Amino acid sequence: MYIRRDSKAMKSTDSAKCLGSKSLAICCLLLHLLLCIRPAVSQTQSPSRYLHNVDSNNNNNERLHQILKGSGAGSGATQLNWPQPPKQTVPDVKTELAKLNNTYVYQNAWPANNVKLGAVTAVSFDKAGNVVIFHRVDRVWGQTTFDNRNQYQEKYRGPIRESTVLALEPATGKVQYDWGKNFFYMPHGLTVDPEDNVWLTDVAMHQVFKFPPRGGDGKPALTLGDAFQPGSGRKFCKPTSVAVLDNGDFFVADGYCNARILKYSRTGELILFWGQNTFSGISYDVAPQNFFAIPHALTLVPELQLLCAADRENGRVQCFLSSNGTFHSQYHNQLIGDRLFSMAYTPAAGGQLVIVNGPTAELGIHPEHYNEVHGFVLSMRSKQLVSKFGPNNLQFQNPHDVAVTADGNEIYVAELNPMRIHKFVHRSLAKPMSLSASKDSRDSAISQAVGGDQVPAMAVHHPSGKAILVASLMLLFAGSTFALALIFARRRKRVHARSQIYA
Numbered sequence: 001m002y003i004r005r006d007s008k009a010m011k012s013t014d015s016a017k018c019l020g021s022k023s024l025a026i027c028c029l030l031l032h033l034l035l036c037i038r039p040a041v042s043q044t045q046s047p048s049r050y051l052h053n054v055d056s057n058n059n060n061n062e063r064l065h066q067i068l069k070g071s072g073a074g075s076g077a078t079q080l081n082w083p084q085p086p087k088q089t090v091p092d093v094k095t096e097l098a099k100l101n102n103t104y105v106y107q108n109a110w111p112a113n114n115v116k117l118g119a120v121t122a123v124s125f126d127k128a129g130n131v132v133i134f135h136r137v138d139r140v141w142g143q144t145t146f147d148n149r150n151q152y153q154e155k156y157r158g159p160i161r162e163s164t165v166l167a168l169e170p171a172t173g174k175v176q177y178d179w180g181k182n183f184f185y186m187p188h189g190l191t192v193d194p195e196d197n198v199w200l201t202d203v204a205m206h207q208v209f210k211f212p213p214r215g216g217d218g219k220p221a222l223t224l225g226d227a228f229q230p231g232s233g234r235k236f237c238k239p240t241s242v243a244v245l246d247n248g249d250f251f252v253a254d255g256y257c258n259a260r261i262l263k264y265s266r267t268g269e270l271i272l273f274w275g276q277n278t279f280s281g282i283s284y285d286v287a288p289q290n291f292f293a294i295p296h297a298l299t300l301v302p303e304l305q306l307l308c309a310a311d312r313e314n315g316r317v318q319c320f321l322s323s324n325g326t327f328h329s330q331y332h333n334q335l336i337g338d339r340l341f342s343m344a345y346t347p348a349a350g351g352q353l354v355i356v357n358g359p360t361a362e363l364g365i366h367p368e369h370y371n372e373v374h375g376f377v378l379s380m381r382s383k384q385l386v387s388k389f390g391p392n393n394l395q396f397q398n399p400h401d402v403a404v405t406a407d408g409n410e411i412y413v414a415e416l417n418p419m420r421i422h423k424f425v426h427r428s429l430a431k432p433m434s435l436s437a438s439k440d441s442r443d444s445a446i447s448q449a450v451g452g453d454q455v456p457a458m459a460v461h462h463p464s465g466k467a468i469l470v471a472s473l474m475l476l477f478a479g480s481t482f483a484l485a486l487i488f489a490r491r492r493k494r495v496h497a498r499s500q501i502y503a
Contacts, residue, residue, distance in 0.1 A: 091335070093334065093371065094370060094372075096335055097372055097388065100335075100376075100385060100387055100388040101386075101388075102387065102389055102390075102427075103387040103389065103426060103427050104389040104411055104424035104425065104426055104427060104430075105424065105430035106390070106393070106422070106423075106424055107424065107425060110172075111168050111173025111174070111423075112172060112174045115166070115168065115174075117133075117135050117419045117420065117421065118136040118138060119135060119141075119417060119419050120133055120134070120136075120400065120401075120419060120420060120421050121134050121136060121187050121190075121400050121401060122188065122190035122191075122200075122401045122414055123403045123412045123414045123421060124190050124191050124192045124403055125192060125403060125405070126167060126192045126198075126214075127192075127194075130169060130177075131168045131170055131403070131412055132165065132166070132167045132168075133166050133190070133414060133421050134165055134180075134188075134189070134190035134414075135164060135166070135187065135414075136164070136186065136187050137161075137162045137163075138160065139157075139185070139186055139187075141203075145186070149230070150257055152186070152205070154185070154204070155185070155204075155228060157185075159184060160185065160187075161181060163180050164181070165180035165200075168421070179214065179215030179218060180200075180215060183218065184202050185202055185205055186202055186204035187200065187201075187202060188203045188238075188240055188241075189201040189242060189253075189401075191241070191243060193248075194244065194246055195248075196213035197212060197221070198211045198212075198215065199244060199250070200242075201241065203238040203256065204228070205225070205228055206225050206226070206231075206235065206237055206238060206239065207225035207227060207236065207239070208224040208225055208236065208242060208252055209222070210222035210223075224264075224268060232257075236258070237254065237257030238254075238255060238256035238257055239252055239253065239254045239255060240254075240255030240294070240295065240296050240297065241295075241296065241298045242298065243298035243307060245322060246302075248266025249263065249264065249265055249266055249271070250266070251263050251264075251307055253295040253296065253297070253309060255292075255294050255295045255296055256294055259276060259292040259293070259294065259295060260273050260274065260295070261292075261307070261309060261320075263325065272324070272325055273325075274320075275292050275295065276290065276291050276292070277291070277292065277293070278292060278313075278314060279293055279313075286314070286316060286330065286332050287311070287314045289330070290318075290327055291314075292309070292318075293311060293314045294311070294312040295309045295310065295311060296309075296310045296311075297310040297341065297342035297343060298310075299343055299345045300345065301319065301345050301380075303351065304319075304328075304351075305321060305322050305323060306319045306321065306322060307319065307322045307325075308320075308343065310340050310341060310343050310355075311340065312339060315332060315336060316330050316340060317330060317331040317353060317355070317378075318330045319331075331353060331378055333378065333384075335376075336355060336357045336371070336376055336385075337360060337369065337371030339357055339358040339371075340356075340358070341356050341357060341358045341399060341400055341401070342355070342399070342401045343356075343402065344402050346404045346405070346407070346408040347408075348407055348408025348409075349408065350381050352377050352378060352380060352386070352408065353377075353378045353380060354375065354376070354377055354378075354408075354411055355376045355377075355402070356373075356400075356402045356413055357371065357399075359371075359373050373390075373395045373397065373398075373399065374388040374389065374390045374395060375388065375389040375411065375424070376389075377389075389411070396422075397417060398416040398417045399413050399416075400414050400415060401414040402414070409425065410425055410426070412424075
């Protein structure tokens with residue numbers, strides 16, 4: 001198991017080497033052209049999941065591939081020769097997905113209309129129950145945002161001028177408070193700890209911040225990492241997420257480049273770290289334990305004393321003992337697919353993981369890898385999916401993070417594009433939805449018609465002006481037709497009488 005307890009034993013990464021062979025450059029150029037054809041945020045794009053047979057002298061080729069998928073790169077990764085597992089029986093994913101129940105109802109009128117958002121990257125809850133979100137306002141992570149050394153290229157723009165942290169009232173979605181102006185450059189992760197402190201990661205600054213409740217005076221109480229200096233050792237490289245224990249110790253997912261998890265004391269002293277990058281080696285249906293292809297989000301399972309990580313490009317959740325980082329279990333399901341962006345734990349129903357996956361971006365390399373972008377509920381007991389959810393029972397486009405209340409009744413999903421924060425309520429508690437809530441889905445339209453707004457039994461229906469006009473025109477037409485028929489009948493009678501006279 002890959003765990004180190006002495007921070008001095010941590011090695012710094014080597015700087016990037018020159019580009020590889022011409023053939024690889026041509027392949028990369030073709031991938032780049034294909035990527036340009038379809039609009040997407042670099043974070044969500046991914047060519048082939050792994051690099052095949054990468055040698056130890058070609059780290060920059062690996063770096064270039066990973067930049068194309070928006071993941072950065074970890075240099076110095078150990079070359080691996082993983083044995084391929086036995087071929088698994090591949091289910092009919094589309095059919096199996098259709099069988100899953102939709103146990104959560106979308107709240108399409110939430111949040112309030114006046115809440116203006118950029119790409120929403122993270123969501124959590126404060127002690128008052130407000131939904132706290134982190135968003136990028138006017139910033140977009142594109143293909144030129146970082147260079148091949150993971151250096152942020154838009155520092156000249158300065159920090160984001162508007163509030164990047166918003167707290168929304170859970171019932172109405174109205175903003176309760178906001179902060180985070182003129183500080184962040186490229187927001188990523190947000191966690192509110194049991195003491196209401198707010199932990200945030202910025203991938204452009206390569207730093208982790210702890211702020212007092214509600215942002216305090218706007219100055220962090222603790223800062224880890226060197227501003228705009230990617231690295232390893234005591235530095236970070238695009239850190240993604242933070243999880244905090246009740247005693248104040250905390251974990252950091254140093255995700256896009258270093259592919260590791262670090263544990264710190266509440267004062268910021270390093271305790272241990274573990275993890276290696278799976279972007280070197282041969283494709284593996286479920287990668288070995290303690291290896292990550294972007295540890296993208298963290299959640300705690302207090303009852304089992306576990307820390308769980310969303311192993312994004314491996315499409316799985318890995319769980320470890322929070323005391324010492326020992327591997328405990330992993331959760332992977334072919335219906336979710338090869339990309340799993342975030343998960344959150346709820347003790348409801350014996351312990352469940354609420355998961356959001358992401359779109360595949362293999363550019364036709366593996367067309368058999370069918371997947372749908374949904375939220376999923378996975379039972380930790382059975383390791384089986386028990387339900388799915390999405391906006392108006394449809395798919396998401398680019399979900400990035402998810403949070404669930406302790407009772408499992410409400411779920412919130414942060415989405416990059418469209419720039420939204422979504423709310424879902426368990427069907428057992430959901431109020432009837434308006435018939436106009438969804439016009440895009442036949443199934444949701446039917447379900448809303450059955451369970452929509454009920455008309456009071458004593459309500460009196462008054463015909464509209466259009467109905468009266470149509471009825472009047474129909475009566476006029478019928479009367480005119482009858483009158484014409486009567487006139488023609490009389491004329492025929494007179495002609496017949498005359499013919500009788502002159503016969």
